[in-house]
Amino acid sequence: MLQQQPITGNGPNSGRGIGLNAHPGMHPLNSVHPPTQHRPDGDSGLEGTENGHENRRDIGDILQQIMTITDQSLDEAQAKKHALNCHRMKPALFSVLCEIKEKTGLSMRNTQEEEPPDPQLVRLDNMLLAEGVAGPEKGGGAAAAVSAATSSGGMSPDSSLEHSDYKQKLSQIRTIYHTELEKYEQACAEFTTHVMNLLREQSRTRPVSPREIERMVAIIHRKFSSIQTQLKQSTCEAVMILRSRFLDARRKRRNFSKQATEVLNEYFYSHLSNPYPSEEAKEELAKQCGITVSQVSNWFGNKRIRYKKNISKFQEEANIYAMKTAMGATQREGSPHTPNSTGSGFFSLSGSADLFLGAPPVNGEQPGYHMGAQTNGTWQEQNTPPSPPGSEHSDNSD
């Protein structure tokens, strides 16, 4: 990585020595220079003399120049920088700065490292991964999300259309996400390089330790990653909106095909005494109708309730299906009853008989049987039908 690059002192002053050997923590920059001029305040003739006063004035000048360097034009600054780098007092100043820094422990401040990963970011990452936005291309994520969304409620026949629409929108989000992410990463890398160059440049005039550079890089990365977090967050929001729209779309129901309704009705009326298909039966019905098991369950749930609420309304339908099944039974001679109607009801009857008997009495008389007596009592108990006038069909006469 960038922060591991060694920064070499090859500036215009490289021929002039600045002793850094006494500061092992400092950057290796200029470390080739002998430590001979290391002591600015030692007895090397810098104090107590005219020379010493002069030097102090020099240092003041240098500092002044450093302070004002940013106010100048580029060319001016470059020239001034060069002059400063070549200044005879520069090594001394550098040493002073090194010592001050070491004494104040400046380089060690704010070095709390390796904070634990942000749980929110982890959550976002996980979600993007699960949704198939992040992670490997065309992963099972999107498909898994779709199937999870559809598994509970079942899919309408044209759900594949919605499916592809969903996938297309998701891949759009994915593309945008990756483009933006790449942009941010590129910007981050560029900015990091820029800052490192600056620090490299500055390390000629002031001590900059590798640790400091690392820290600076870490700070930059943190800043950029917070921008990335925002990107991830908005991407997650987009996915959630897309998903909720897709789930809402499931509510856009389609009526089952005529054939499917027929199959379901046939089963219902041929098991009227106990219209509770087993799991296997539901699966079989689902297969026959081209719908899901939960749709079969829904259908039977609705049917039972609606039948019970208004039996007279369903009378005609019941008769039609009774006839149908009866005809089917007679055609299949030799088979005493349909495989499905196993006489689960109070009446151990053949399929067709069950049908007729299962239909409630419509003449207002109490039937000669108790249909609900068999299992839970709830289905048939509440099944006392209203007596529709004009109905002369008496199906409990068997």
Next chain:
DNA sequence: TGCAATGATTCTTT
């Protein structure tokens, strides 16, 4: 456009 039919959902009950 209104309305009944109907598939789906949600909450409650068993």
Next chain:
DNA sequence: AAAGAATCATTGCA
């Protein structure tokens, strides 16, 4: 967990 019950939301028809 499955069924009942109420309700929602869409479809299809007059």
